[in-house]
Amino acid sequence: MSVALQLGIIVGYLLLALAVGLVAYRTTDRTAEDFYLASRSVGTVVLLFTTFATLLSAFTFFAGPNIAYREGPEWVLVMGLMDGIVFAILWYVVGYKQWLLGRRYEYVTLGEMLGDRFGSRRLRGLVAGISLLWLFPYVMLQQVGAGTALQALTDGAVPYAVGAGLITAFMILYVVVAGFRGIAWTDTLQGAFMLVTTWIALAWVLAAVGGPGAATAALEAEAADHLALGGDFYTVQWMLSTAITIGFGVAMFPQVNQRFFAAGSEAVLKRSFALWPLLCVLLFVPSFLLGAWARGLDVAIAEGENVLPAVLAEYTPVWFAALVIAGAMAAMMSSSDSMLLSGSSYFTRDLYRPFVEGSVSERREDLLARLGVVGFATAAFVGSLVQPATLFELGDAAFSGFAQLALPVLVALYWRRTTRAGITAGILASQAFYLSSLFTAVVPSAYGGWTAGLVGMGLGLVVTVGVSAVTTPAADERRAIYFDGLGAD
Amino acid sequence: MARLVLWGWIVVAIGLCALTVPWFLWGDATVVAGIPLWLWWHVGWMGLAALVFRLFARRAWGLGIESGEGSSDGSTPPNAGVDPGGERR
Numbered sequence: 127m128s129v130a131l132q133l134g135i136i137v138g139y140l141l142l143a144l145a146v147g148l149v150a151y152r153t154t155d156r157t158a159e160d161f162y163l164a165s166r167s168v169g170t171v172v173l174l175f176t177t178f179a180t181l182l183s184a185f186t187f188f189a190g191p192n193i194a195y196r197e198g199p200e201w202v203l204v205m206g207l208m209d210g211i212v213f214a215i216l217w218y219v220v221g222y223k224q225w226l227l228g229r230r231y232e233y234v235t236l237g238e239m240l241g242d243r244f245g246s247r248r249l250r251g252l253v254a255g256i257s258l259l260w261l262f263p264y265v266m267l268q269q270v271g272a273g274t275a276l277q278a279l280t281d282g283a284v285p286y287a288v289g290a291g292l293i294t295a296f297m298i299l300y301v302v303v304a305g306f307r308g309i310a311w312t313d314t315l316q317g318a319f320m321l322v323t324t325w326i327a328l329a330w331v332l333a334a335v336g337g338p339g340a341a342t343a344a345l346e347a348e349a350a351d352h353l354a355l356g357g358d359f360y361t362v363q364w365m366l367s368t369a370i371t372i373g374f375g376v377a378m379f380p381q382v383n384q385r386f387f388a389a390g391s392e393a394v395l396k397r398s399f400a401l402w403p404l405l406c407v408l409l410f411v412p413s414f415l416l417g418a419w420a421r422g423l424d425v426a427i428a429e430g431e432n433v434l435p436a437v438l439a440e441y442t443p444v445w446f447a448a449l450v451i452a453g454a455m456a457a458m459m460s461s462s463d464s465m466l467l468s469g470s471s472y473f474t475r476d477l478y479r480p481f482v483e484g485s486v487s488e489r490r491e492d493l494l495a496r497l498g499v500v501g502f503a504t505a506a507f508v509g510s511l512v513q514p515a516t517l518f519e520l521g522d523a524a525f526s527g528f529a530q531l532a533l534p535v536l537v538a539l540y541w542r543r544t545t546r547a548g549i550t551a552g553i554l555a556s557q558a559f560y561l562s563s564l565f566t567a568v569v570p571s572a573y574g575g576w577t578a579g580l581v582g583m584g585l586g587l588v589v590t591v592g593v594s595a596v597t598t599p600a601a602d603e604r605r606a607i608y609f610d611g612l613g614a615d
Numbered sequence: 616m617a618r619l620v621l622w623g624w625i626v627v628a629i630g631l632c633a634l635t636v637p638w639f640l641w642g643d644a645t646v647v648a649g650i651p652l653w654l655w656w657h658v659g660w661m662g663l664a665a666l667v668f669r670l671f672a673r674r675a676w677g678l679g680i681e682s683g684e685g686s687s688d689g690s691t692p693p694n695a696g697v698d699p700g701g702e703r704r
Contacts, residue, residue: 199651202654203635204636206657206661207632210635211631211635211664212632214664215628222676223680226680226681338648338650339648350644354642354644355643355651356642362641396676399671399672400668400672403661403662403668404661406661407657407662609682611682612681612682
């Protein structure tokens with residue numbers, strides 16, 4: 127009964143999304159700028175929720191509450207700092223500046239913006255290449271998550287490969303048809319839906335167990351140290367390292383960074399900026415508290431099973447649990463949709479066009495963009511068949527990998543004397559450092575409790591500034607374009 | 616003056632980041648109304664941050680970004696609202 131119901135809800139959701147996508151398709155111009163950015167016309171609610179929904183990957187509903195269950199609810203603080211404060215500040219510092227530049231010079235990607243300023247096709251390709259290097263495993267991770275979830279949901283009736291394949295096929299269809307506008311619309315519906323259902327879930331569970339006081343008392347009896355702030359797992363260094371690297375990493379994630387170009391007006395950016403902290407509290411507090419409280423409640427959680435679905439199954443009706451799980455799976459998919467679209471734009475605009483086929487018509491670029499989506503998704507699907515790894519490890523590596531780009535980009539945006547040699551060296555040095563810390567024993571992964579991701583960011587900053595200071599700008603750099611004549615109107 | 620305002624806001628931003636996690640409650644397990652005190656602090660702080668962001672968006676938006684604020688080396692005279700001609704592609 128519950129399996130059929132869950133599948134029914136998931137299929138129903140997919141059909142609804144497809145309907146939204148078709149409406150979006152009808153209002154779409156056949157140009158790459160419209161496909162990628164909805165012609166820079168997005169309003170406050172849609173921009174806020176589409177950015178938010180792309181952040182809500184499998185992590186918020188599965189991995190995050192699992193950690194809160196095992197280690198305590200301090201994750202709320204880490205998420206609040208990274209997404210509600212650090213990212214909100216970057217929303218202004220990086221986002222508003224990028225929006226102004228994107229509107230004036232018609233940039234669609236980060237690589238394009240940097241390549242234009244530094245007069246370097248190679249820098250443009252480098253930024254896109256590095257971004258794809260981190261994006262690809264992250265998309266794959268979402269497919270692994272979806273395949274695993276479908277398999278678990280159906281008790282193996284839908285095998286992992288079939289589940290991941292079906293989801294991939296649907297995503298390709300959806301992204302190719304709907305483009306950015308359709309994705310943003312479904313993200314908005316879905317973000318609002320998840321926010322509401324998470325609170326209903328919390329209310330339902332609390333009503334069943336006798337309120338927050340009783341739930342916390344049960345947690346105290348089971349694991350008293352979870353209530354105290356900090357512990358062996360949540361050290362000061364670890365919390366700060368995680369919040370800072372992920373916060374900066376988010377701003378450089380292609381699907382988030384590209385949204386900086388998509389806002390319809392300055393007012394849209396202003397309004398969304400002030401709403402970030404509130405949205406983060408509204409979502410992360412209930413979902414992580416549910417995970418943390420589950421520890422003290424009488425919920426049997428098997429090894430490797432996700433906490434939130436088990437809690438819902440125990441305390442809420444079958445249809446409601448199915449609705450939330452379907453929503454969480456949809457969240458995974460919406461993250462992937464946006465990533466596919468951005469990945470494809472980085473590939474076609476910053477790698478294919480500059481290096482393979484120079485001048486293309488708008489119609490042809492639009493076609494290339496859609497083909498790019500198919501190629502990227504298929505490759506990630508193949509990856510998901512051969513290379514499974516745990517959600518958290520891969521996800522964390524991707525965020526820290528993107529974080530390495532943030533400080534060289536910030537220096538370039540705000541310091542006129544940044545040179546092409548400086549930013550290139552800064553990006554290469556920090557990437558080399560962080561990749562080495564992941565894959566070799568030569569570079570340690572922790573420094574007195576601080577992570578290699580954070581240390582790598584510092585290295586990128588020092589190298590960018592240092593090399594810029596000792597080199598002279600190349601003749602074709604356009605040093606003034608990030609500074610002169612910038613204004614909203 | 617503009618420089619002073621800019622630095623003032625930078626200090627505010629750092630302050631907001633610094634106390635999102637109530638470090639002064641480290642190791643504290645006080646529970647108020649069923650929720651740890653440190654989580655109440657966090658919720659309140661995020662509300663405060665939203666208010667401060669709103670104030671910034673109303674009063675100081677554009678600070679450090681729009682021309683006239685950040686361009687100080689005088690190589691090209693900043694002139695807000697005028698396209699630096701010929702550079703648009």
